[in-house]
Amino acid sequence: MSVKNIFLWYLRGESTTAQRARRITKILLLLALFLILFNIVPIDEVIRAILSADPFYLLIGLALSFASTALTAVEMEPLTRNQGIRHNIWQILEINLAVKFYSQFTPTTLVGSGLRWYRLAQPGGKAAESLAALAFFRSLETFLTLTTGLAFWMLAGQVKSLGADLFWIVVIVLGIILSWIVVTRKSIPLYEWFKAHGGQFLERPLWRPLTRRMEKFLLAVSAYAHMPALDLLLAVFAGVASVMCGILSGTVLAQAVGIDIGFLEMGWIQAVVLFTTQLPFAVAGGLGIREVTLVALLATYGVGAELSLAFSFLLFVRGVIISLTGGITEGIQALRAARPKEAEPAPGNVKES
Numbered sequence: 001m002s003v004k005n006i007f008l009w010y011l012r013g014e015s016t017t018a019q020r021a022r023r024i025t026k027i028l029l030l031l032a033l034f035l036i037l038f039n040i041v042p043i044d045e046v047i048r049a050i051l052s053a054d055p056f057y058l059l060i061g062l063a064l065s066f067a068s069t070a071l072t073a074v075e076m077e078p079l080t081r082n083q084g085i086r087h088n089i090w091q092i093l094e095i096n097l098a099v100k101f102y103s104q105f106t107p108t109t110l111v112g113s114g115l116r117w118y119r120l121a122q123p124g125g126k127a128a129e130s131l132a133a134l135a136f137f138r139s140l141e142t143f144l145t146l147t148t149g150l151a152f153w154m155l156a157g158q159v160k161s162l163g164a165d166l167f168w169i170v171v172i173v174l175g176i177i178l179s180w181i182v183v184t185r186k187s188i189p190l191y192e193w194f195k196a197h198g199g200q201f202l203e204r205p206l207w208r209p210l211t212r213r214m215e216k217f218l219l220a221v222s223a224y225a226h227m228p229a230l231d232l233l234l235a236v237f238a239g240v241a242s243v244m245c246g247i248l249s250g251t252v253l254a255q256a257v258g259i260d261i262g263f264l265e266m267g268w269i270q271a272v273v274l275f276t277t278q279l280p281f282a283v284a285g286g287l288g289i290r291e292v293t294l295v296a297l298l299a300t301y302g303v304g305a306e307l308s309l310a311f312s313f314l315l316f317v318r319g320v321i322i323s324l325t326g327g328i329t330e331g332i333q334a335l336r337a338a339r340p341k342e343a344e345p346a347p348g349n350v351k352e353s
Contacts, residue, residue, distance in 0.1 A: 029288065037291055037292065037295070037305075037309065040305060041295075041305040041306050041309060042306070045306040046306050046309045046310050046313070048306075049257050049258070049306050049307055049309075049310035050257070050310045050313055050314070052257070052258075053256040053257050053310070053314065054255070054256045057252050057253065057255050057256035058253065058256050058314070060252050061249045061250070061252040061253035061256065061314070061318065062249075062318055062321060064245050064246075064248050064249035064252060065245070065246065065249040065318050065322060066322065066325075067245045068242045068243075068245035068246040068249060069093070069096060069097070069100070069242075069322055070093055071238050071239075071241050071242035071245060072096055072238075072239070072242050073089045073090075073092040073093035073096055074089055074234070074238040075137070075140070075234075075235050075238035075239045075242060076092050076096075076133070076137055076235075077089050077092055078227075078231035078232070078234050078235045079133045079136055079137055079235055080092065080120060080129075080130070080133045081231070082133075082227050082228075082231060083126070083129035083130070083132055083133045084126060084129055085120060085121070085124075085126055085129055085130060085133065087120065092120075094326075094329050094333075095115075095116055095119045095120060096116070096326075097322070097323075097325050097326030097329050098115060098119070098326045098329060098330050099115055099116045099326070100319075100322055100323045100326045101323045101324065101325075101326030101327040101330060102115055102326075103323075104319060104320060104323035116134065117130050117131060117134060118130075120133065120134065140235065140236070140239055141239065143176075144176060144239050144240060144243050145243065145271050145274055145275070146271065147175075147176050147179065148176065148240075148243050148244075148247075148267055148271060149267060149268045149270070149271020149272065149275075150268070150271075151175070151176075151267075152247075152264045152265070152266075152267030152268040152271070153267075153268035153271075155264050156262070156264045156265045156267075156268060176236070176240055177233065177236045177237060177240065181229075181232060181233075181236070246270065247263060247266050247267045247270055248263065249318070250266050250269075250270050250315065251263050251266040253311060253314045253315065253318065254266065254311050256314065257307055257310045257311050257314065258307060259298065259303050259307050259308075259311055261298070261301060261303070265301065269294070269297050269298070272293060272297060273290055273293050273294060273297075276289050276290070276293045277289055277290050277293075290312055290315065290316070291308075291309055291312045294308045294309075294311060294312045295308040295309065295312075298311070
C-alpha cells in the first residue's frame with residue numbers, strides 16, 4: 001500500500017481499525033500538548049490561579065453559559081417548526097443538552113450529531129426535514145461565529161469608551177441580522193449570476209471542492225428563503241444573543257482569574273478558539289488545542305501562560321457542568337420510560353356506583 005493510500009485510509013477509512021487509529025492519534029496528540037504546556041508552565045502556578053478564582057464571577061459566567069445554551073433552543077424552534085416538526089423550546093433544549101453530554105463524553109461527535117438528528121425527527125420520522133433544519137442551523141451558527149469574530153477583531157483596540165462599545169455592538173448585531181436575511185433570500189440568484197458572468201473558474205479542479213461546499217451551504221440557507229420574516233428574525237436574533245452571552249460568559253470567567261480583557265477582544269478570541277476546537281483531530285471538545293490557542297492569543301495582550309491555562313480550565317469545567325446537565329435530563333427521561341404504566345381496568349371490571 002502506497003503512502004498516499006495509507007494517508008487516505010487514515011483520514012477517511014470507516015473500518016474499526018481506521019477509527020481506532022484516529023482515536024489513538026488524538027489521545028497521543030492531547031498528551032503531547034499537555035506535556036509541552038506543563039513543561040513550560042509550572043502546574044502549581046496554574047492550580048494556584050484556579051484556586052484564587054472569584055466564585056461570584058464563576059457563578060455569573062456559568063449562568064451566562066446556560067443562558068447561551070437555552071437561546072440556541074429558541075433559535076432552533078422556528079427552524080424545526082417551519083419544517084413541520086413540532087417540538088417546543090423546552091424539548092429542543094433537552095435534546096441540545098443531551099447532545100452536549102454525549103459529545104463531551106464519547107470519543108466521536110458523530111454520536112451527538114446522530115442523536116440530535118434522530119430526536120428532532122421524532123415523532124413522525126421526519127428525517128429529511130430534521131436534516132434540513134440542522135443544516136440551516138449549522139450554517140447560521142458558522143455564519144454568526146465568523147461574522148462576530150471578524151467584526152470584533154476589526155473593532156478591538158479601536159473603541160475605548162463604554163458608549164462606543166455599546167454603539168458598535170448594536171451596529172454589529174443589526175448588521176449580522178440584515179446580512180443573514182440578505183444571504184437567505186438572495187444568495188442563490190447572486191451565485192448563479194456570478195457563475196454566468198465570469199465565474200467559470202469555479203469549475204476548475206483546483207476550486208471544485210470549495211465550490212461544492214459553497215453550493216451545499218447556499219442550498220441549506222435557501223431552503224428557508226420563504227420562511228416568514230418574523231420566524232427568521234427570531235432565529236437570527238436568538239442566535240446572535242446566544243453568541244453574545246457566550247462571549248460575555250468567557251469575559252466574566254477571564255475576570256475571575258484576574259485576566260483583564262474586554263468584551264470585544266474576547267469576541268474574536270472566542271471565535272478563533274471555537275474554530276480551532278472543531279478541527280478533525282480535536283478530542284473532548286478541543287481539550288489541549290483550546291489551551292494552546294488561548295496561551296498564544298492571550299499572550300498578545302500580555303497575559304501569562306499560567307493565567308491562560310487557568311482560564312482554559314474554567315472553560316473546560318463550564319462545558320463539563322453543562323454537559324452533565326444533559327446527562328441528568330437523559331437519566332430522568334430513562335427513569336420515566338422505565339417506570340411501569342398503571343394498567344387500565346378492563347371494561348367488565350369497572351364497578352358501577
